Amino acid sequence: DAKTTQPTSMDCAEGRAANLPCNHSTISGNEYVYWYRQIHSQGPQYIIHGLKNNETNEMASLIITEDRKSSTLILPHATLRDTAVYYCIVRVAGSSGSARQLTFGSGTQLTVLP
Amino acid sequence: DAGITQSPRHKVTETGTPVTLRCHQTENHRYMYWYRQDPGHGLRLIHYSYGVKDTDKGEVSDGYSVSRSKTEDFLLTLESATSSQTSVYFCATGGQGPDTQYFGPGTRLTVL
Numbered sequence: 001d002a003k004t005t006q007p008t009s010m011d012c013a014e015g016r017a018a019n020l021p022c023n024h025s026t027i028s029g030n031e032y033v034y035w036y037r038q039i040h041s042q043g044p045q046y047i048i049h050g051l052k053n054n055e056t057n058e059m060a061s062l063i064i065t066e067d068r069k070s071s072t073l074i075l076p077h078a079t080l081r082d083t084a085v086y087y088c089i090v091r092v093a094g095s096s097g098s099a100r101q102l103t104f105g106s107g108t109q110l111t112v113l114p
Numbered sequence: 115d116a117g118i119t120q121s122p123r124h125k126v127t128e129t130g131t132p133v134t135l136r137c138h139q140t141e142n143h144r145y146m147y148w149y150r151q152d153p154g155h156g157l158r159l160i161h162y163s164y165g166v167k168d169t170d171k172g173e174v175s176d177g178y179s180v181s182r183s184k185t186e187d188f189l190l191t192l193e194s195a196t197s198s199q200t201s202v203y204f205c206a207t208g209g210q211g212p213d214t215q216y217f218g219p220g221t222r223l224t225v226l
Contacts, residue, residue: 032213034214041220042219042220043206043218043219043220044157044204044215044217045217046215046216091213093213101159101162102157102206103157104156104157106156
């Protein structure tokens with residue numbers, strides 16, 4: 001899996017958009033970008049994933065640059081409950097066996113401020 | 115989120131005793147995983163299953179065994195618990211398709 005780089009921490013005001021960047025300059029053509037988050041003392045939660053096109057679901061939007069070397073997760077209206085560690089993961093989809101293991105890096109601690 | 119429950123949610127046990135953690139899912143997902151999470155190590159895969167009675171080892175499998183006799187249940191057994199197995203254990207499931215994983219709430223295990 002390609003290596004990812006994320007800022008250690010970010011703050012965001014409640015109600016504003018939170019934009020979380022991720023660099024993955026060594027991404028391969030068949031690797032997807034996945035985002036998960038982990039709220040304190042809870043299990044990780046899947047947010048969104050994409051290959052090359054921008055994606056949106058009920059939780060967030062994912063913007064992937066044209067060269068696919070970086071991406072941004074956007075939480076459009078952050079709430080206090082969005083305070084969590086956010087992980088950007090790059091991996092080949094449809095892997096078999098132990099390759100399906102998710103490797104979480106250090107992630108970005110997002111703190112939503114009232 | 116997928117319907118994943120883990121039991122017990124908290125357990126304190128003594129060194130040398132066997133411990134079994136249970137993961138139950140209601141989504142009929144084919145894949146199931148057991149991870150442990152420790153400070154400084156992130157999530158590490160212990161064992162995984164790709165179907166009933168089909169299991170394999172992950173990154174940190176020593177001292178652990180698993181069983182999956184039904185699609186919905188995946189059991190993790192610590193054959194003889196040690197203090198180094200004090201951790202938070204997460205179960206996850208995944209379907210065949212988009213390769214996403216859905217995590218349970220975790221079990222906090224303390225081995226004294």
